[in-house]
Amino acid sequence: MSHSPDLSTRIINWFAENRRDLPWREPGFPAWGTLVSEFMLQQTPVARVIPRLAEWLERWPTPAALASVPSGEAVRAWANLGYPRRALWLHAAAVQITERHGGVVPHDVDDLLALTGVGDYTARAVAAFAYGHRHPVVDTNTRRVIARAVNGNAEPAPPSNARDLAAMESLLPTGSDDAHTFNAGMMELGAIVCTARSPRCDACPIADLCAWRLSGYPEYLGKRKAVQKKYEGSDRHVRGLIMAELRAAHVPVTTVEIETLWSDATQRDRALAGLVSDGLAVYEETGYVLP
Numbered sequence: 001m002s003h004s005p006d007l008s009t010r011i012i013n014w015f016a017e018n019r020r021d022l023p024w025r026e027p028g029f030p031a032w033g034t035l036v037s038e039f040m041l042q043q044t045p046v047a048r049v050i051p052r053l054a055e056w057l058e059r060w061p062t063p064a065a066l067a068s069v070p071s072g073e074a075v076r077a078w079a080n081l082g083y084p085r086r087a088l089w090l091h092a093a094a095v096q097i098t099e100r101h102g103g104v105v106p107h108d109v110d111d112l113l114a115l116t117g118v119g120d121y122t123a124r125a126v127a128a129f130a131y132g133h134r135h136p137v138v139d140t141n142t143r144r145v146i147a148r149a150v151n152g153n154a155e156p157a158p159p160s161n162a163r164d165l166a167a168m169e170s171l172l173p174t175g176s177d178d179a180h181t182f183n184a185g186m187m188e189l190g191a192i193v194c195t196a197r198s199p200r201c202d203a204c205p206i207a208d209l210c211a212w213r214l215s216g217y218p219e220y221l222g223k224r225k226a227v228q229k230k231y232e233g234s235d236r237h238v239r240g241l242i243m244a245e246l247r248a249a250h251v252p253v254t255t256v257e258i259e260t261l262w263s264d265a266t267q268r269d270r271a272l273a274g275l276v277s278d279g280l281a282v283y284e285e286t287g288y289v290l291p
Contacts, residue, residue, distance in 0.1 A: 005173075006209065007149065007150075007171065007206050007209055008171060008172075008173050008178070008182050010205040010206050010209075011182060011185040011186060011189060011205060011206065012173075012178060012181045012182055012185055013205070014185065014189070014205035015181055015182075015184060015185030015188055015189075016181070018188070018192075019184070019185075019188055020188065020192070022046065022050070023037070023050060023053060023054065024037045024053075024129070025184070029130075030061075030105075030130075031104075031105040031107070031126060031130035031131065032057075032061070032062060032063055032105050033053070033057050034105075034125070034126050034129055034130040035090075035093070035105050035118075035122070035126050035130070036053060036056055036057065036090065037049065037053055038121075038122045038125050038126065039086050039089070039090045039117065039122070040052060040053055040056075040081055040086070042083070042086060042122075043082065043083060044081050044082055044083075048080065048081065049081070052077075052078075052079060052080075052081055055077070056077060059077065060094075062103060063093075063094040063095075063097040063098050063103055063104075063105065064094075064098045064103040066090070066091060066094040067091070067094040067095040067097075067098040067099075070291065071087075071088055071091040071092070071279075071291045072289070072290030072291045073290075074087040074088065074090060074091040075087045075088060075243075075246075075247070075280060075290050075291065076247045076290055079247065082240070084243055084280055085278055085280065086117065088278075088279055088280065088291070089116045089117025090117060092115075092116035092117065093115040093116050093117055093118060096114075096115050096116065097115065105126065105130065107126075107127055107130070107131040107133065108127070109123045109124060109127050109133075109135065112126055112127060120161050120165070121137065121138065121139060124136065124137045124138075125137050125139075128179070128180055128183055129180065129183070129184070132176050132177070132180055133176065134172070134174075134175075134176045134179040134180075135179075135183075136165050136168035136169045136172050136183070137168070137183040137187075138164045138165060138167075138168045139187055139190075140156075140190070141186070141187045141188075141189070141190025141191045141194075142164075142168060142183075142186045142187055142190060143156040143159065143164055143190075144156055144190045144194060144196060145186050145189050145190045145194050146164075146167050146168065146171070146186075147212075148194060148199075148210055148211070148212035148213075149194075149206055149209060149210045149211060149212065150167070150171070150211060151211060151212075152211035152212045152214075152215050152218070153212060153218075153220055154212060154217065154218065154219060154220035155196075155220040168183075168186075171186075189204070189205075189206075201213055235267060235270060235271050235274070238261075238262050238264075238267055238268055238270075238271035239271045239274060239275055241261045241262060242258060242261060242268075242271060242272055242275060242281070242288075243275065243280065243281075245257065245258065245261060246280075246281060246288060246289065246290050247290065249289075251287075251289075252284050252285075252286045252287030252288060252289050253287045253288050253289070254286065254287040255287065255288075257287070258272060258288065272288070276288075279291055
């Protein structure tokens with residue numbers, strides 16, 4: 001890591017010339033918008049998030065605006081973003097921000113971590129990107145760049161919050177502005193150049209510093225994250241079908257209607273029970289509705 005000053009300078013300069021124009025990078029973008037975007041971007045591609053984020057912020061431009069409606073409206077507006085529990089968590093966070101912080105998204109990491117659905121990454125991302133505080137921010141892309149450029153590994157080891165934050169902290173420039181840009185630049189580099197399957201080393205600003213490249217691109221032999229099961233036919237798939245029906249309906253969806261969505265009764269009942277347990281579906285006298 002002795003080359004970290006050169007590495008950070010190159011990435012900062014590269015980012016200034018190559019950054020994508022994304023809504024949350026616009027000058028004056030509100031902290032609430034940053035928080036909403038971070039919730040939406042979890043396990044969801046940028047292209048799907050951008051239009052939904054614009055719709056969301058037009059409808060609920062402040063935490064208080066979202067907190068004033070039932071949580072089911074947030075779930076309905078979440079539409080095709082997937083993992084709809086995030087919508088429930090974001091609604092709960094909006095209520096907490098309104099009640100505890102006067103409707104202003106907090107800037108302190110500990111206060112952010114106390115909000116429903118906010119973990120280490122999201123808390124530091126909001127503090128760093130919305131408020132300009134100096135914090136290491138580590139996502140999947142950042143971890144991959146560090147694994148390759150610094151550690152000489154083709155892939156990062158399974159996530160470790162303490163290890164990953166320490167690794168990024170060791171590379172982070174001292175000044176807040178440079179730290180902010182470096183955090184964003186590392187993510188961007190991993191997202192569009194140092195990609196998982198087809199890294200574009202010819203376009204990389206730190207190719208001559210990359211330990212993985214200099215060692216001849218050795219195969220990764222370490223531990224890997226568990227591979228997510230195929231979506232088609234999974235319980236997640238069935239949950240999604242039921243959620244789509246609940247979002248589309250403005251009256252209770254009957255048990256008979258839900259039975260038509262999936263033929264495997266055991267799997268269908270398990271998915272429906274999970275939705276009820278998660279608070280995403282509520283049973284009324286004539287059927288199921290959003291919360």
